[in-house]
């Protein structure tokens with residue numbers, strides 16, 4: 001069987017005396033949309049920081065796209081894209097410039113880059129606004145642009161932190177909601193969706209192919 005795109009085994013993270021993540025294990029298969037839910041302080045952000053190489057685990061093993069999040073950090077970083085909780089676009093640049101900047105940063109070759117930017121901006125229905133400054137975009141439009149940007153360097157996993165109803169592009173919406181097997185020609189991105197705080201339960205819960213709320 002194919003190896004899961006994300007593998008978390010017996011993950012523990014301590015901050016001094018406090019155990020923020022206590023023996024968490026899960027796996028996400030290729031093509032799967034995975035929601036990671038749990039009450040405040042359950043350790044969701046800490047787990048995602050470890051998956052995205054911003055924090056080291058105290059114990060356990062974490063792999064993204066087959067790469068170890070401690071010993072193969074660069075490979076892990078090139079394997080994922082991320083849409084942050086708060087917009088992280090440059091307001092003073094146009095939508096196209098924001099995309100271009102990200103592409104250069106990730107070393108996407110020029111020919112592929114231009115084509116890919118057009119394809120993705122069409123996908124999130126923003127191509128006709130490509131020369132507008134991002135500061136004039138609505139919240140939902142910024143979110144859509146961030147999704148396009150997060151997919152630019154062909155990541156295998158897209159971390160998506162807390163979506164909301166403002167993501168209104170028909171394409172982006174369907175992509176983020178119920179697309180357990182994204183279209184072949186869009187590659188095989190996975191979405192690791194980290195949507196909510198609060199919401200009952202006493203431990204981290206996981207749900208596969210949940211409809212984001």
Ligand SMILES: Nc1ncnc2c1ncn2[C@@H]1O[C@H](COP(=O)(O)OP(=O)(O)OP(=O)(O)O)[C@@H](O)[C@H]1O
Nearest residue numbers: 015020039040041042043044045046047196197198
């Ligand atoms: N850098 C840190 N230093 C010390 N304690 C921390 C640190 N980061 C997180 N913690 C603690 O670890 C626990 C888990 O925090 P975390 O941010 O992972 O929770 P969360 O599930 O994302 O919660 P929320 O739903 O509120 O965002 C909390 O008790 C928090 O105070």
Ligand SMILES: [Mg+2]
Nearest residue numbers: 044045046197
């Ligand atoms: Mg959090």
